Amino acid sequence: xxxxxxxxxxxxxxxxxxxxxxxxxxxxxxxxxxxxxxxxxxxxxxxxxxxxxxxxxxxxxxxxxxxxxxxxxxxxxxxxxxxxxxxxxxxxxxxxxxxxxxxxxxxxxxxxxxxxxxxxxxxxxxxxxxxxxxxxxxxxxxxxxxxxxxxxxxxxxxxxxxxxxxxxxxxxxxxxxxxxxxxxxxxxxxxxxxxxxxxxxxxxxxxxxxxxxxxxxxxxxxxxxxxxxxxxxxxxxxxxxxxxxxxxxxxxxxxxxxxxxxxxxxxxxxxxxxxxxxxxxxxxxxxxxxxxxxxxxxxxxxxxxxxxxxxxxxxxxxxxxxxxxxxxxxxxxxxxxxxxxxxxxxxxxxxxxxxxxxxxxxxxxxxxxxxxxxxxxxxxxxxxxxxxxxxxxxxxxxxxxxxxxxxxxxxxxxxxxxxxxxxxxxxxxxxxxxxxxxxxxxxxxxxxxxxxxxxxxxxxxxxxxxxxxxxxxxxxxxxxxxxxxxxxxxxxxxxxxxxxxxxxxxxxxxxxxxxxxxxxxxxxxxxxxxxxxxxxxxxxxxxxxxxxxxxxxxxxxxxxxxxxxxxxxxxxxxxxxxxxxxxxxxxxxxxxxxxxxxxxxxxxxxxxxxxxxxxxxxxxxxxxxxxxxxxxxxxxxxxxxxxx
Ligand code: MIC
Ligand code: SF4
Numbered sequence: 292x293x294x295x296x297x298x299x300x301x302x303x304x305x306x307x308x309x310x311x312x313x314x315x316x317x318x319x320x321x322x323x324x325x326x327x328x329x330x331x332x333x334x335x336x337x338x339x340x341x342x343x344x345x346x347x348x349x350x351x352x353x354x355x356x357x358x359x360x361x362x363x364x365x366x367x368x369x370x371x372x373x374x375x376x377x378x379x380x381x382x383x384x385x386x387x388x389x390x391x392x393x394x395x396x397x398x399x400x401x402x403x404x405x406x407x408x409x410x411x412x413x414x415x416x417x418x419x420x421x422x423x424x425x426x427x428x429x430x431x432x433x434x435x436x437x438x439x440x441x442x443x444x445x446x447x448x449x450x451x452x453x454x455x456x457x458x459x460x461x462x463x464x465x466x467x468x469x470x471x472x473x474x475x476x477x478x479x480x481x482x483x484x485x486x487x488x489x490x491x492x493x494x495x496x497x498x499x500x501x502x503x504x505x506x507x508x509x510x511x512x513x514x515x516x517x518x519x520x521x522x523x524x525x526x527x528x529x530x531x532x533x534x535x536x537x538x539x540x541x542x543x544x545x546x547x548x549x550x551x552x553x554x555x556x557x558x559x560x561x562x563x564x565x566x567x568x569x570x571x572x573x574x575x576x577x578x579x580x581x582x583x584x585x586x587x588x589x590x591x592x593x594x595x596x597x598x599x600x601x602x603x604x605x606x607x608x609x610x611x612x613x614x615x616x617x618x619x620x621x622x623x624x625x626x627x628x629x630x631x632x633x634x635x636x637x638x639x640x641x642x643x644x645x646x647x648x649x650x651x652x653x654x655x656x657x658x659x660x661x662x663x664x665x666x667x668x669x670x671x672x673x674x675x676x677x678x679x680x681x682x683x684x685x686x687x688x689x690x691x692x693x694x695x696x697x698x699x700x701x702x703x704x705x706x707x708x709x710x711x712x713x714x715x716x717x718x719x720x721x722x723x724x725x726x727x728x729x730x731x732x733x734x735x736x737x738x739x740x741x742x743x744x745x746x747x748x749x750x751x752x753x754x755x756x757x758x759x760x761x762x763x764x765x766x767x768x769x770x771x772x773x774x775x776x777x778x779x780x781x782x783x784x785x786x787x788x789x790x791x792x793x794x795x796x797x798x799x800x801x802x803x804x805x806x807x808x809x810x811x812x813x814x815x816x817x818x819x820x821x822x823x824x825x826x827x828x829x830x831x832x833x834x835x836x837x838x839x840x841x842x843x844x845x846x847x848x849x850x851x852x853x854x855x856x857x858x859x860x861x862x863x864x865x866x867x868x869x870x871x872x873x874x875x876x877x878x879x880x881x882x883x884x885x886x887x888x889x890x891x892x893x894x895x896x897x898x899x900x901x902x903x904x905x906x907x908x909x910x911x912x913x914x915x916x917x918x919x920x921x922x923x924x925x926x927x928x929x930x931x932x933x934x935x
Contacts, residue, residue, distance in 0.1 A: 293540025317439030333428030346437030367742025389620025402517035418499030420517030452489025478510030591619025609698030653779030763814030823852025860925030
């Protein structure tokens with residue numbers, strides 16, 4: 292039996308376990324990346340491990356999320372990360388150099404290698420044939436120290452692309468189509484591989500748009516083959532030597548196959564408030580819009596930006612619309628400037644933002660109340676834009692630019708002939724915004740600079756014999772980590788200050804959640820299906836840990852968040868019988884008797900509802916390693932104990 296692309300990379304990096312679907316495997320990690328919003332915590336954890344230098348082939352620390360700097364906090368965190376990077380052997384991508392995923396694809400991604408990043412959109416690297424996965428900061432810290440990264444061996448999904456995209460239809464429409472078919476939970480426990488003749492019509496940046504937003508499927512990752520198109524992209528980036536060919540064997544076996552005929556696709560949009568709420572622009576109709584934002588790690592490549600500039604050229608942005616554009620990297624911005632395309636954007640009235648995440652994570656450009664905003668981004672969760680009652684539509688750059696001119700959602704096919712944009716043979720290469728680490732000899736003299744915003748890691752404790760606690764919160768399906776631990780301009784600067792962050796935990800679901808937890812001293816959360824989808828932020832586990840949450844019981848979990856809960860020492864349970872979800876109410880007194888013993892022995896767990904007198908059977912899909920982590924009180928304690 293042959294192998295899929297992902298199985299080949301897994302096989303080459305397997306450190307423990309066997310490749311049976313559903314079992315835990317440990318992978319050797321070649322590269323890591325962090326961004327600043329999750330990076331401060333990841334480097335605090337790395338420092339706590341007491342390892343002198345990173346042990347990966349390449350580790351890069353990016354600054355791209357917290358670049359608003361409305362107070363000292365962000366700049367202090369940047370300096371902290373820069374100093375750790377210098378001392379510990381990492382490259383440091385300075386603020387202004389661009390969004391981590393875009394820069395990593397351009398300058399560092401290598402087909403066939405493994406990459407983990409403390410950001411859920413790390414699968415962008417799948418566009419160049421990497422096995423690239425999002426992870427919690429602590430898992431990235433462990434990988435930087437040379438430790439394995441553990442995942443559950445996923446199922447393989449093949450998306451077969453045939454035909455060719457019609458004019459004005461974009462790579463974004465392909466991934467929106469996949470989301471429409473599979474939904475935001477359809478990818479859980481799976482790797483999505485793209486194949487078929489249609490792949491040959493897609494450039495690397497287009498492939499990266501698709502793998503990037505594959506994160507919204509809940510998939511472990513997504514991946515494309517590495518072929519001549521990949522080689523041409525690497526050559527244009529001056530890195531042809533990094534190219535290796537990679538394809539699935541003809542007799543590779545997939546658990547699921549999805550066929551998409553590119554000829555049939557039309558411009559699509561994901562409507563508020565979920566990335567899988569997809570309809571065609573025609574179906575949605577010409578709704579009035581207030582804002583258009585173009586950029587983010589999904590759609591900020593040079594090709595995307597050149598298309599946008601060509602659409603805007605010689606026109607004026609509709610007076611009732613605010614258009615902002617954030618090119619994905621310094622390379623993109625610089626090439627737009629030299630090409631004159633930047634001038635076309637400025638001339639049309641676009642508000643040019645720095646090369647960073649910006650509005651995608653609510654760092655500026657929040658829409659007006661009840662505003663309708665079209666964005667080329669990947670997430671449209673309620674409130675994420677910074678305006679609670681805004682409606683965000685996720686679209687391609689073509690739809691965004693066309694609509695910015697008309698003031699209504701516009702199918703770009705109405706614009707007539709599509710401008711032809713060619714991928715350049717050579718990109719401008721100047722890595723002067725990537726600071727190199729100090730040499731091993733000089734590293735000792737580098738001082739790590741901690742700002743006053745950095746507060747210690749929350750207190751952990753080994754798992755007690757029994758847990759008795761109230762159900763402090765009950766939520767429905769598809770709760771995102773943005774619900775659990777919101778981001779945005781006001782909160783994001785405090786990512787290294789868990790006590791302060793705790794005041795905002797679950798605010799959208801229960802205004803008084805933090806207060807209730809503090810009063811109760813400890814608690815259990817009850818959740819629906821796909822609990823914890825979205826961002827990789829481990830803060831969505833560390834803050835509940837700080838607030839005394841001992842267990843989360845749901846219908847199902849999203850992968851990264853579930854791992855983050857284990858790393859934080861919070862037990863993730865699922866209901867053996869989903870109907871039991873309905874039987875628990877907020878404030879019910881719940882008891883997990885003899886829990887330590889059950890987890891230690893891997894035996895059945897029953898939850899007693901002391902308020903109603905009922906009992907429910909709970910499941911936990913945890914490896915022995917994960918059970919040991921939970922018994923120790925989290926991954927930091929477990930790592931410390933295993934080093935003794
Ligand atoms: C996001 O898109 O939600 C983020 C901000 O990039 C997060 C990381 C974070 O919360 O810092 C992600 O996707 O993992
Ligand atoms: Fe940044 Fe948005 Fe991409 Fe997250 S999804 S890495 S916030 S651009």
